[in-house]
Amino acid sequence: KLLAQLGPTLPDGGKRLKTHIQVLRDQLVAINLQASLLKGDTSRETSTSSASIMNGQMGSVVQPTFRTFTLPSGGRVEYPSMAPDVRMKMFAEKPAANRLYGGHMNPERQMQARIATEEVVHRIHKSLETCPPEHTETQDPAGLKVHLMAHQREALTWLTWRETQVPPGGILADDMGLGKTLTMISLILKSKLEEDNKAQADQEKWLSTSEECRNLIPSQATLVVAPASLLGQWEKEIENKVKRGLLETCIFHGPNRETSALHLAKHDVIITTYMIIEKELGPKAKAMSLLGRIAWKRVILDEAHQVRNPKSQTSQAVCKLRAMHRWAVTGTPVQNRETDLFSLLRFLRCSPFDEHHVWKIWVENKSAQGMKRLNLLTKSLLLRRTKDQVNPKTGAPLVVLPEKKSFCHRMKLQPEEKVIYDHVLTFSQHALRQYLMKDSEREAQLEVRFAGAPGASAQPHGGPKIPGQDGMDVKAHHLLVLLLRLRQICCHPGLIKSMLDSESRAGAGIEDEEEEDLDLLEQLQGLSIRADGETVDEAVTKKVFTSVNPVFNPTRRSTKIKMLLEQLQTTRDSSGSERDKIVVVSQWTSMLEIVKTHLQEAGFRVQGITGMVNIKERGKIVEDFNTNPRGAEVLLLSLGAGGVGLNLVGGNHLFLLDMHWNPQMESQAADRIYRMGQEKDITVHRFLCEETVEERILELQQKKLMLADNVLKGARNKANKISIEDLKTLFNMA
Structure with missing residues (x-):
């Protein structure tokens, strides 16, 4: 009343005084609300006061309205408006149309944002009290x-x-x-x-x-x-x-x-x-x-x-x-x-x-x-429930599934493949050293995300040029390309002949910055790498990185393809009258094309699902694989097109030819055959080349699996980044 009487006599009509009084009121409400939150007071007045604060500068924030949940005898639930x-x-x-943060965050706005957020947290706590008891079933x-x-x-x-x-x-x-x-x-x-x-x-x-x-x-x-x-x-x-x-x-x-x-x-x-x-x-x-x-x-x-x-x-x-x-x-x-x-x-x-x-x-x-x-x-x-959980009422698993076995087949690259791998590895180590030379701060943390997440590409960082490489400025995504090449050589050296296609970029987390050529094959060709005691001329005449080198020929059986054919033949011989069916998975369709050629030459009936296969055709292929005993015995599956959601219970052997940065992608692929409806024991085969980057990727995979598990269990985690030490480990420089 006093403000109403004196306000008109003031130069600004009392607006400044009125604003100051409102700020003091809001601060008083904030103090009362914080005290009530600490005491667990959830009175209607507290909610109303908080909501009124939020109707000021900040706009309205949705405040949860709690509803009692009941299950009548018929299992019917009344849905309130x-x-x-x-x-x-x-x-x-x-x-987030009405943002709490943004613009000039003065103390009053910071207090308002804090109050609103704390009240929502408190109300979420209260909402759990209305949650039906665990293991309550609906008809x-x-x-x-x-x-x-x-x-x-x-x-x-x-x-x-x-x-x-x-x-x-x-x-x-x-x-x-x-x-x-x-x-x-x-x-x-x-x-x-x-x-x-x-x-x-x-x-x-x-x-x-x-x-x-x-x-x-x-x-x-x-x-x-x-x-x-x-x-x-x-x-x-x-x-x-x-x-x-x-x-x-x-x-x-x-x-x-x-x-x-x-x-x-x-x-x-x-x-x-x-x-x-x-x-x-x-x-x-x-x-x-x-x-x-x-x-x-x-x-x-x-x-x-x-x-x-x-x-x-x-x-x-x-x-x-x-x-x-x-x-x-x-x-x-x-x-x-x-x-x-x-x-x-x-x-x-x-x-x-x-x-x-x-x-x-x-x-x-x-x-x-x-x-x-x-x-x-x-x-x-x-x-979230997992396959290994048991029902406390019956003591039985949530779902009764056949036995699942996992094998890791370890192998060594053939000598001619090892030569290619070592050349690329040496070049990669040299590139990483040059990248680290710019300043010592790179040793602390490199902001390069794990490759494999769509859109999670590394941002390029300028660095010194590699000696002898005209215009070759080492950037973070160059290192990712080199890691990609090392992984591809482990599958088949022929994979590194082609330029990076869109599938490979997505799988490696690489973006083509300013249409820059990401294929480092020319730089590899120009780098002189010699064995001990070998002259430059002797190294050059070997012409390791040329198309005439038979190691790059797709018709040549690489180490992994040889192992795959051996395992498939063993599976075929041991499956008896009712032949087992097999799913072969790779993240590169180019690898699947090479595999298809070799499997058909060996007499296997083969079908495939990749991003190039029409959507309607995929359903027919899956149906035939699951139900037709005379149909394809091997299904080739690209990790991108078929690594999620597909039901492939017709197969009971799954081969993972290459290791993905994201172990969850591999788990998704394995669960195409290990799911409800599977009647046979299943076996998951992983291929790993020893003394290569694949061994070190396996270590990083375990870190990521631990992170995902801890988040779901509420444990604390460190930031998910590849550190400089991780890069050194991957390039065998640790």
């Missing part, structure tokens, strides 16, 4: 033609609970081969059978009145985004496991895909690919997005680790989808580092942790408190 602020967050054009949805396993019924309970929370969705991270696809289909079917007409009408009314969302087309459909190789698998799974007519499915892919958003919105399930999403919603999208015009009931990202790089165009595109419920389905939610999990939380719109600044300050800050918050987020939003 979501609060308007939650709807706005889910249907907004992009995540199979009516219309399902198969019986769910116990762990799938438990997952259905948890999934249903998560769809009533904030954010409404989560991460299903069950081990590969535990039937995640059928579990998600059961959720879709259950949700449709229990549709609440009133809640649906309320949401449609809200969409029509919201200024930002009024142009969206309301839909009760679920959009499934999956790798191209899994389109047919999702369609066939619905067709085989759900009674006809209950779920109307549409494949949104190819040049003849649906062009009407209204027609598309009327289906129950729409299945599309990450590439289509990137074309429709990515930065290079040319026309109005069809998928972006629909307000989906649910979006499911299958093999969601595909978007683990938050800077990739695909990751940014999927975040623009508008949906009430969001699910990330992946057996490997963390592959390289904790940031992998941030990408999924951003897609889920787990406010405020979908804002990168909040994530870095509050979670990925290398502190014990940060790890506790990460553990809390995973406990609330993520469900």
Whole structure:
């Protein structure tokens, strides 16, 4: 009242005084809120006060609204209408629309951001109290033609609970081969059978009145985004496991895909690919997005680790989808580092942790408190079970699978291959020394990420020139190329003759900076490498790096191809009347082409799935391999096209020809045959060339596996980088 009376008499009309009083009020509320958080007070007044603070400079932040979750006798769950602020967050054009951090962060704004974040953390704690008891099972949805396993019924309970929370969705991270696809289909079917007409009408009314969302087309459909190789698998799974007519499915892919958003919105399930999403919603999208015009009931990202790089165009595109419920389905939610999990939380719109600044300050800050918050987020939003877990009620494994054996076949390069390998290794060691000469600070830490993650390319660093190499400026990605070449020589020296194709770049984490030639073959040819006592002329006349050298001929059997043929023949001879089937995996299609030639010469019936194979044809190849005893006995599989999601239970032997930087990729490949539905004992064969870079890659793989396991278990981890010492080890300079 005093301010109202005296304000008009002041030069500025009392605005400055009014602002100062408001700041003091906010600080007082902040002190009270922090005290209440420490005491565990969750009174309605505290929430209201915090929310009122956030309606100032910062805009509104979604505050979780907790709902009691109950399972009546019939297993039916009442879905309450979501609060308007939650709807706005889910249907907004992009995540983290109202940022806590950014611009000038004065003390008041820092306090406001802290209060809002602490309250969300506190409320997530409270939300866990509403979580159904562990091992609570939900009945199979009516219309399902198969019986769910116990762990799938438990997952259905948890999934249903998560769809009533904030954010409404989560991460299903069950081990590969535990039937995640059928579990998600059961959720879709259950949700449709229990549709609440009133809640649906309320949401449609809200969409029509919201200024930002009024142009969206309301839909009760679920959009499934999956790798191209899994389109047919999702369609066939619905067709085989759900009674006809209950779920109307549409494949949104190819040049003849649906062009009407209204027609598309009327289906129950729409299945599309990450590439289509990137074309429709990515930065290079040319026309109005069809998928972006629909307000989906649910979006499911299958093999969601595909978007683990938050800077990739695909990751940014999927975040623009508008949906009430969001699910990330992946057996490997963390592959390289904790940031992998941030990408999924951003897609889920787990406010405020979908804002990168909040994530870095509050979670990925290398502190014990940060790890506790990460553990809390995973406990609330993520469900993970593994094949080796047992059901506490029965003492039996979650799924009964045949025996799994793993063998590592060690071999030495042939003398002529060793010559090529040693030449490249010597050149690589020389390049690394030159790279390190610039300054001693490089010894501390080289910011080169592990190769293998899409978009995780090394940034070039300028360095001194190698003596005798005109214009050869050693950069970080040159070292990655050399590592790639060493790995390829271990498979077949012929692989290093070709220029780097797009597949090899993606697999090595290399980007072509300024169209620079990444093939170092010419530099290798120009480098004089001599044996002890050998003259320069004698070394030159050998012409090691020329096309006439027979070691590069694809028809020549390399060390690994010889070993593969021996093992395949042994498997064939020991399999009896019912022949075993075999999957051979490589990350390079060029290697698979060489292998195919040698296998066909040896009399093996061979089929292959690579990125060049049409999507529809892939399904036919998989079906034939799994069911036709007279079909192909060997399936060649590229790690990129078939390393995820495919069901290849027709095979019971899997050969990994080369070692990938990312061990999770190899685990994914092995689980193509070791999964529900497998009836035979399976064997995984790994090939490793001794005294080469492959031995040292194996050591780095173990580090990455430990990192992923620790994140899921809530343990603390170091940054995932290749240090200078790691590079020295890889180049055998340690």
